[in-house]
Amino acid sequence: MSLTLYLADWFRRLSPFTGTTLPHVATYTRELPVSMARMYENAIDGDHLPWLHRETFTDMTISESDNTGWRGQGYLQPRSFTTWMELELRLDRENHRWITTTTRGLGKGSQVITHAIPLAENRIKVVVDFYVPKLPKALHKMYGKQLVDTYTRLYDQDLEMMRTRQRALDIAASAQPDSNPARIVLGNRTGLDSQLPLQFELAGRPYRLVRIGDKLVAHASTCPHRLGPLQDAKVVDGQVECPWHGYRFNVISGECTSGQHGQLPLAPVISIDNDEVVASSEENV
Ligand code: FES
Numbered sequence: 001m002s003l004t005l006y007l008a009d010w011f012r013r014l015s016p017f018t019g020t021t022l023p024h025v026a027t028y029t030r031e032l033p034v035s036m037a038r039m040y041e042n043a044i045d046g047d048h049l050p051w052l053h054r055e056t057f058t059d060m061t062i063s064e065s066d067n068t069g070w071r072g073q074g075y076l077q078p079r080s081f082t083t084w085m086e087l088e089l090r091l092d093r094e095n096h097r098w099i100t101t102t103t104r105g106l107g108k109g110s111q112v113i114t115h116a117i118p119l120a121e122n123r124i125k126v127v128v129d130f131y132v133p134k135l136p137k138a139l140h141k142m143y144g145k146q147l148v149d150t151y152t153r154l155y156d157q158d159l160e161m162m163r164t165r166q167r168a169l170d171i172a173a174s175a176q177p178d179s180n181p182a183r184i185v186l187g188n189r190t191g192l193d194s195q196l197p198l199q200f201e202l203a204g205r206p207y208r209l210v211r212i213g214d215k216l217v218a219h220a221s222t223c224p225h226r227l228g229p230l231q232d233a234k235v236v237d238g239q240v241e242c243p244w245h246g247y248r249f250n251v252i253s254g255e256c257t258s259g260q261h262g263q264l265p266l267a268p269v270i271s272i273d274n275d276e277v278v279a280s281s282e283e284n285v
Pocket residue numbers: 223224225226227228229242243244245246247
């Protein structure tokens with residue numbers, strides 16, 4: 001957030017003026033190639049804010065959440081005592097909309113009302129209206145531009161997340177474990193290290209081969225929480241961290257090590273056969 005905007009927000013919050021209506025300062029619209037189901041899921045998922053949108057939010061804790069919304073407290077980037085805020089989102093499925101209110105801190109009293117309009121099975125349009133109380137008319141344009149720029153970035157990231165999740169759901173729905181080979185040669189033992197980490201598929205499911213110490217290990221490259229992508233996650237201390245909500249998993253045991261419930265799906269067993277590295281489904285070993 002720019003210094004000018006921050007000062008404008010304080011000026012607004014300290015202003016004695018109280019209007020009866022919330023001034024509308026900007027609208028952001030965008031067509032998105034996703035279903036309403038993916039969009040609603042994204043809206044009521046407050047936990048992704050400090051992970052997927054880490055350049056915008058930090059140290060955000062979701063203190064309440066259910067299938068109608070959430071309430072969370074945290075900071076806008078860059079973190080300082082001046083950028084703390086509390087947000088609340090309420091989903092109104094009947095009217096295809098959700099309202100995000102800043103209930104405390106920076107931006108207090110502001111509301112963002114998003115309408116989602118279904119255009120086709122996997123295509124929607126969002127119309128996002130920004131309302132900021134007590135903001136002088138002269139500042140609407142500057143304030144509105146900052147909000148639209150921020151939401152453009154947030155929706156770029158949300159779109160990537162929703163499309164990746166839809167692809168993962170489609171793969172899971174169409175995977176035919178018995179109709180594909182349950183054994184695959186990944187390469188020659190001597191040349192393989194230069195290709196690590198190596199992504200591969202077995203029985204239609206994505207995995208990744210990594211080296212942990214002197215062992216070659218395969219792990220599922222889809223997160224069991226909401227099917228987030230693990231194929232590019234760095235392996236640190238034998239663990240991978242999902243970029244969507246920060247769940248961490250032990251690559252060898254699959255166990256969730258960040259305190260939530262969850263376990264990586266069973267991965268293929270890696271063995272050496274005639275100097276070749278082979279991945280096999282557990283039941284066939
Ligand atoms: S999808 Fe949520 S932590 Fe991976």
